[in-house]
Amino acid sequence: MNSVVVFGSLNMDLTIESERMPLQGETIPGKGFFTNPGGKGANQAVAAAKSGVPTYLIGAVGQDLFGDQLVSGLVGHGVRCDELARTKDVETGVAVVLRSQGDNRIVLSPSANHALKIADVDSALDYVARRGDVFLAQLECDFETTVAALASAKARGMRTIVNVAPPRDLPDEAWANIDVVCVNETECDAVCGIFPDDEDSLKRALAALAAKGPSTAIVTLGGRGSVALSDGRLIRQEALRVRAVDTTAAGDTFIGVVAASMVSGLPLEEGMRWASCAAGITASRVGAQQAIPTALEVDEYLKEAGHE
Incomplete structure (x- = not known):
């Protein structure tokens, strides 16, 4: 079997957690503080690994307690x-997450996530990559390195997925490799x-994304599900109806499961169905990686719902 390489x-x-989001300059009471392994790359890798496919993660953490905990957790989840x-002079990345009413706000300090350059990624790909593998990237690592890594992955015959998060302009050469x-x-x-808030704007947005180069464009719409335009074909998937308590890793779960599929x-269509179910289960739980369901949990849910 091929692998997912993140x-x-x-x-x-x-x-x-707080009852509401604080106003500018305001201090409000909170509760339920905890530390939790996260990061878009790590979350997406965990989602792919929990889906039962071989999954590698290329990235960096500091030589500190947080780094130790992150690596230990990833290995425990099968990544x-x-x-x-492990960087000597740069600390592990940290995200401060405020949860309120099922929503979240995040402030990120990237730190070691910006330490790797393309030579480092190429060296790792030399070891783990094979033709037909799926290469999955986001934009929380060094931008120039990410753009170069996409070109390297594509040249190796890998299939590439990009989650444009946090959003920023990508050069034409990057789009050509997605x-x-x-x-x-x-x-x-x-x-x-284009904000996809109705049928017309959604179709226009998908067409605009596909026009940049990718053969498949997917837009996730929260409670409205997800829609893809793949080689000119429109594919729709409803969202799993759940009571959302923490959406922190739901989007990452969706993308990781799509890569695994x-x-x-x-x-x-089938990959989006599994991804939507997995994302909904994640949103119904508190936390990031520990909230992501296994393939067995998703399968059991779909069977109970009559969607075998």
Whole structure:
């Protein structure tokens, strides 16, 4: 079986809950503080690994307690960390997460996530990459390195997925090396200037994303599900109806499961169905990586719902 190879970020999330989001300059009471392994790259790698496919993570953490905890957790979830770097002079990335009414706000300090350069990524790919593998990236690592890594992955015959998060402009040469782009509503607006709030704007947004080069464009719409435009074909997937308590890793779960489904050879419709279910289960739980369900949990849910 081919593998999912993630080049991405690892952070220790410091998370706390409040009744509402504070106003500027305001201090309000909170509760439920905990530390939690996170980072888009790590979360997406965990989602892919929990889906039952071989998954490697290329990234960096500091030689500190948070780094130790992150690596230990990833290995426990089945992610292969052979090519994960430990930086001597830069600390592990940290994200401060404020949860309120099922929503969240995040402040990120990237730190070691910006330490790797393309020579480091190429060295790791030399070890783990094979033709037909899926290469998955986001934009929380060094930007120039990410753009160069996409070109390297594509040249190796890998299939590439990019989650344009946090959103920023990508050069034309980057788009030329992207097979699948996946964004949420806010990212979609930032990338193509169209907020997909109705049927017309959604179709225009998908067309605009596909026109940049990817053969498949996916927009996730929260409670409205997800929609893809793949080789000119529109694919819709409803969201799992759950009571959301923490959406921190739901989007990462969706993308990681889509990547895993590509490795497993599933049609995109089926991959999006599994991804939507997994993301909904994640949103119904508190936390990031520990909230992500296994393939067995998703399978059991779908069977109970009558969607075998």
